Amino acid sequence: MASSLWATRVASYLRISVPCRGFATVLKDLKYADSHEWVKVEGNSATIGITDHAQDHLGDVVYVELPEKGTQVTQGEGFGAVESVKATSDINSPVSGKVIDVNEELNSSPALVSLSGTRF
Numbered sequence: 001m002a003s004s005l006w007a008t009r010v011a012s013y014l015r016i017s018v019p020c021r022g023f024a025t026v027l028k029d030l031k032y033a034d035s036h037e038w039v040k041v042e043g044n045s046a047t048i049g050i051t052d053h054a055q056d057h058l059g060d061v062v063y064v065e066l067p068e069k070g071t072q073v074t075q076g077e078g079f080g081a082v083e084s085v086k087a088t089s090d091i092n093s094p095v096s097g098k099v100i101d102v103n104e105e106l107n108s109s110p111a112l113v114s115l116s117g118t119r120f
C-alpha cells in the first residue's frame with residue numbers, strides 16, 4: 001500500500017514530454033516479430049515491413065538492401081538490411097517462403113521506409 005501511494009505521489013509530480021510518434025501504431029491485421037518486423041498474410045502471400053518503433057530508432061534511412069525476386073527466406077533469418085545515419089540493422093523474415101515481389105521504390109528513395117505502412 002505504501003509503495004502504491006508513493007508511486008501515485010511521484011506520478012502527480014512528473015511531467016513527460018512525448019514526441020508526436022511516441023507510441024507505435026498496432027494494426028489489426030498485422031503480426032509482429034520480437035525483432036521489430038511485421039507481416040500481413042493475405043491468402044498464400046505475405047507483406048513484410050518494419051515497425052514504427054524500429055523506424056523511430058533508426059532515424060533517417062539512407063540505404064535499403066533487399067532480396068531479389070525468387071530468393072528463399074527462412075523465418076527468423078536475415079534477408080536484407082536498413083542503413084541509417086545512426087546504424088545498420090538486419091531485416092529478419094517473420095515467415096518462411098519465396099520472395100515474389102519487392103518494393104523497388106526503396107532503391108531510389110530509401111527514406112520511404114520511415115513512412116508508416118511502407119512494405120519491403
